[in-house]
Amino acid sequence: MIQNLNKHERESLHEALAKSGQKITPQREIVYTVLLAQRDHPTVDEVYHRALETMPGLSLATVYNCLETFVGCGLVRQVNHERESTRYCPNLAPHAHFRDESTGRVHDIELPKEILEQLTKILPADFETETIEISFQGRTKSSTQN
Amino acid sequence: MIQNLNKHERESLHEALAKSGQKITPQREIVYTVLLAQRDHPTVDEVYHRALETMPGLSLATVYNCLETFVGCGLVRQVNHERESTRYCPNLAPHAHFRDESTGRVHDIELPKEILEQLTKILPADFETETIEISFQGRTKSSTQN
DNA sequence: TAGTCGTTTAGAATGATTCAAAATCTCAAT
């Protein structure tokens, strides 16, 4: 069902883990593969169920562990909406999120860097930004919900 | 310790509640007063403890109820950061939030409307935005932490 | 006074996430 990682993807995974002194494991590889296979910002539980198809004995705690590891080494971003379950995103480019309130689906929105620059300008001088999060909530009119 | 609502504030409260067919109660008034008294984006528990000073019998469930009511009638915004407790903000002007990672404190950042306009332009044509949330994470260099 | 309806309250339930401890795995050193 789910393709393996290609050479480049496996390399990203290896590098990111190595940088923080950690190794590729079968579980980490499958969890990362699940994230790349369908970039729909799945929850932990969704990742867990998708990964189970490939690795039946996998535990939910391990999925939590793997995702936490990936976030820690910068491979994956967490995406939160209010108090709903945390979702995970392997898109490393700076981007915003659009949450469709009728479906709950989260879409990536490309973010021109000029906007990020402008945003940092609205801050008082002594505020040093590490990250900026931008999220839209609304509806999509599209007939074909992709 | 905590001032009463002034005429204008009480009027906002009354109007917002009336619009959705609800009434001012002593509990709602105190909870709203607490929010206005210190605009530091308190959690439910913080609101609860502050309100207890004025109304010793108040229950935590009621604070949850009041805040939910206020959010429902547009008097107050929820502010979430990752999976931490929800915080509450009575600032109705469009604004962003800056979260100081060394203190956990959340500051309001005035948001020029031109930036909001620009942001809606980066969306695909069939995405209709209802709300936009912008939040900064970082540190403040200021000696006098206000 | 009795009834209705919204609100408040206490306490139980929920559910995503985290924690603790035992089991398993990896791999280097013997």
Next chain:
DNA sequence: ATTGAGATTTTGAATCATTCTAAACGACTA
């Protein structure tokens, strides 16, 4: 090959913010 150390995975319990339930309360009206 065997052993031991350290990392990882697993299971099941614990946490805790929030939501739910049902009973009590209050204001208002008939």
